[in-house]
Amino acid sequence: MTGQNNQNTIIELKGVSKTYPTGTHALNDVNISIKKGEFVFVVGSSGAGKSTFMKLIMREEKPSSGEITVNGFKLNRLKHREIPMLRRTMGIVFQDFRLIPNMNVYDNVAFSMHVVGASKQQIRKKVSHVLSIVGLSGKARSKPAELSGGEQQRVGLARALVNNPALIIADEPTGNVDPNMSYEIVEMLTEINKMGTTILMVTHEHQLVRDFKRRVIMLENGRVVADNADGGAL
Amino acid sequence: MKLSSVRHLTGEGFKNVWDNRLMSLASIGVLVSCMVLIGAAMLVSFNVDRAMTAIQQENVIMAYLNDYNSVRYSDKYINASSYKSSSAASSAASSAAATVTASATASGSTTSDGKDKSDVPYDDYLIHNDEEAKVVCDELKKLPNIESVEYISADEGIERLVGMINEEQAKYIAQLQEDGDNPLPAAAKITLTDISKFDESLQKIKGVAGVYSVTSQRDLAKKVTTISNAVTTASYIIIVMLMVIALVIVCNTIRVTMFNRKLEISIMKAVGATDAFIRLPFVVEGIVIGLISAIITLGLLYVGYSAVLRAMVGNIQNPVPYSDHVLLFAGIFAGVGVLSGFIGSMFMINKYLKREGSEFSALS
Ligand SMILES: Nc1ncnc2c1ncn2[C@@H]1O[C@H](COP(=O)(O)OP(=O)(O)O)[C@@H](O)[C@H]1O
Ligand SMILES: [Mg+2]
Numbered sequence: 001m002t003g004q005n006n007q008n009t010i011i012e013l014k015g016v017s018k019t020y021p022t023g024t025h026a027l028n029d030v031n032i033s034i035k036k037g038e039f040v041f042v043v044g045s046s047g048a049g050k051s052t053f054m055k056l057i058m059r060e061e062k063p064s065s066g067e068i069t070v071n072g073f074k075l076n077r078l079k080h081r082e083i084p085m086l087r088r089t090m091g092i093v094f095q096d097f098r099l100i101p102n103m104n105v106y107d108n109v110a111f112s113m114h115v116v117g118a119s120k121q122q123i124r125k126k127v128s129h130v131l132s133i134v135g136l137s138g139k140a141r142s143k144p145a146e147l148s149g150g151e152q153q154r155v156g157l158a159r160a161l162v163n164n165p166a167l168i169i170a171d172e173p174t175g176n177v178d179p180n181m182s183y184e185i186v187e188m189l190t191e192i193n194k195m196g197t198t199i200l201m202v203t204h205e206h207q208l209v210r211d212f213k214r215r216v217i218m219l220e221n222g223r224v225v226a227d228n229a230d231g232g233a234l
Numbered sequence: 235m236k237l238s239s240v241r242h243l244t245g246e247g248f249k250n251v252w253d254n255r256l257m258s259l260a261s262i263g264v265l266v267s268c269m270v271l272i273g274a275a276m277l278v279s280f281n282v283d284r285a286m287t288a289i290q291q292e293n294v295i296m297a298y299l300n301d302y303n304s305v306r307y308s309d310k311y312i313n314a315s316s317y318k319s320s321s322a323a324s325s326a327a328s329s330a331a332a333t334v335t336a337s338a339t340a341s342g343s344t345t346s347d348g349k350d351k352s353d354v355p356y357d358d359y360l361i362h363n364d365e366e367a368k369v370v371c372d373e374l375k376k377l378p379n380i381e382s383v384e385y386i387s388a389d390e391g392i393e394r395l396v397g398m399i400n401e402e403q404a405k406y407i408a409q410l411q412e413d414g415d416n417p418l419p420a421a422a423k424i425t426l427t428d429i430s431k432f433d434e435s436l437q438k439i440k441g442v443a444g445v446y447s448v449t450s451q452r453d454l455a456k457k458v459t460t461i462s463n464a465v466t467t468a469s470y471i472i473i474v475m476l477m478v479i480a481l482v483i484v485c486n487t488i489r490v491t492m493f494n495r496k497l498e499i500s501i502m503k504a505v506g507a508t509d510a511f512i513r514l515p516f517v518v519e520g521i522v523i524g525l526i527s528a529i530i531t532l533g534l535l536y537v538g539y540s541a542v543l544r545a546m547v548g549n550i551q552n553p554v555p556y557s558d559h560v561l562l563f564a565g566i567f568a569g570v571g572v573l574s575g576f577i578g579s580m581f582m583i584n585k586y587l588k589r590e591g592s593e594f595s596a597l598s
Binding site for chain 1: 235236238242497498501502503504505506507508509511512588594
């Protein structure tokens with residue numbers, strides 16, 4: 001790989017396999033390269049290895065073999081205490097939203113800035129900004145329980161965005177919101193992508209993938225079976 | 235980490251103690267019981283130590299000199315009941331002396347110089363005055379394995395005796411002294427250098443001319459030491475076991491808090507909070523529990539010790555006051571409390587933070 005390539009590549013997997021202690025081969029010899037600024041859907045049937053793929057990139061799991069580079073971090077050589085630095089370059093969106101129930105929308109977003117040591121002024125400025133990006137400025141004082149599933153996931157999105165990540169990782173972010181709301185979420189991710197943030201999103205909603213016409217990586221039995229630039233495989 | 239963060243996280247730690255108050259209370263209860271036992275064991279040992287010093291050191295031999303008082307209370311004269319003044323008085327005095335042989339010594343020869351000593355012929359005893367007594371002491375000093383020899387005259391003996399007996403007895407003794415009728419013999423308090431040569435030295439001391447009899451508290455001291463060592467060992471074992479239980483309880487309390495906070499922890503990890511940041515509130519929680527326990531223990535032990543002393547008044551001579559050691563106790567309890575809180579919380583949270591895989595999912 002040349003130095004130039006290296007600079008444009010944000011995620012690189014070379015010969016990556018993952019076998020869980022239970023003996024399950026979740027991924028087999030996966031080779032994927034994702035450039036900065038790309039919007040990538042990851043699809044595949046249940047148990048295909050999509051979540052394992054995402055977990056390896058977040059360094060929640062370690063590969064059994066092969067090499068992974070994310071945002072310039074060589075994950076094979078990453079020490080435990082260096083993991084937070086890697087995580088600060090990515091925004092993670094959870095399928096189950098993971099909002100703290102007794103905190104309002106504003107505090108939920110501010111929380112993720114606070115825990116990486118941002119100052120009060122920084123937090124005030126940035127939180128209002130990201131809440132306006134996801135269209136929730138008016139609901140800053142609401143508790144998560146008072147919001148719809150779609151709105152809750154938009155808070156999750158705001159939280160993932162607030163620390164200026166180069167990469168957003170979302171494993172089935174629309175899994176718990178109703179279908180028409182799914183479009184809204186992906187629409188929003190598209191807007192974020194336009195500002196330069198790389199998006200990696202797992203989904204099983206094929207119609208959505210077809211409509212948005214982005215790069216699609218298809219996994220089956222832990223292998224990449226298709227990798228198309230515009231959703232053409234589906 | 236920034237100061238404002240430290241302040242905030244410390245506050246979170248205090249909040250955790252309150253939010254999780256049932257478990258916190260359980261931890262505090264166990265830690266307090268553990269530390270009360272530590273404190274009680276220490277108080278017992280302080281008092282035993284003090285009593286031991288009162289009894290006498292193991293390496294001390296009292297040599298009673300062959301003076302008027304030694305001889306007039308010997309079988310020869312007591313049985314003949316030739317001493318008219320009072321055989322009752324003398325037996326009372328000698329029994330008092332026997333109970334406190336510790337430092338109860340004196341010589342009657344000097345104080346009773348002016349008195350009539352016709353009941354015992356002059357040549358029947360060797361030591362007639364302080365000068366002769368001191369000569370014997372110098373002889374004793376020349377023996378091998380002697381660290382020091384302290385001459386205790388009859389007057390000094392009375393003074394020491396009065397400090398160790400109850401008021402009525404003391405009054406009686408004081409009266410005897412006023413009458414110039416001090417019944418105690420002169421003595422030499424001999425401290426040995428090497429306790430292992432005890433028997434050998436004892437024989438040599440007996441052999442010195444002018445020494446009438448010898449006593450030592452060696453056997454008693456040995457017994458008391460053996461018992462107090464056994465008690466100490468047993469209490470160490472109990473304390474260690476309690477410490478382990480306390481640690482387990484603290485760990486469990488922290489575990490419950492971690493479980494309650496697993497959502498926050500998973501978000502913090504996902505966002506890239508450092509381990510130190512995630513850890514701090516839990517460690518503060520552990521330390522706060524430890525400190526609260528230490529304060530409660532300090533108070534409880536004071537109340538308990540005072541009550542015990544009140545209940546046993548008369549049975550314990552001259553007990554060690556709590557205030558003498560309050561700083562030591564405060565230090566030990568704070569140390570034990572903080573350390574178990576710190577170790578317990580560090581252990582639990584590190585175990586969780588170091589775990590690889592599924593770290594964003596449920597805490598199991
Ligand atoms: N922590 C784990 N331990 C053991 N096996 C696992 C674990 N996580 C996933 N698997 C297994 O690995 C395979 C791939 O799982 P996953 O990556 O979650 O698939 P997907 O997200 O595409 O449904 C499945 O067979 C699953 O049962
Ligand atoms: Mg999955």
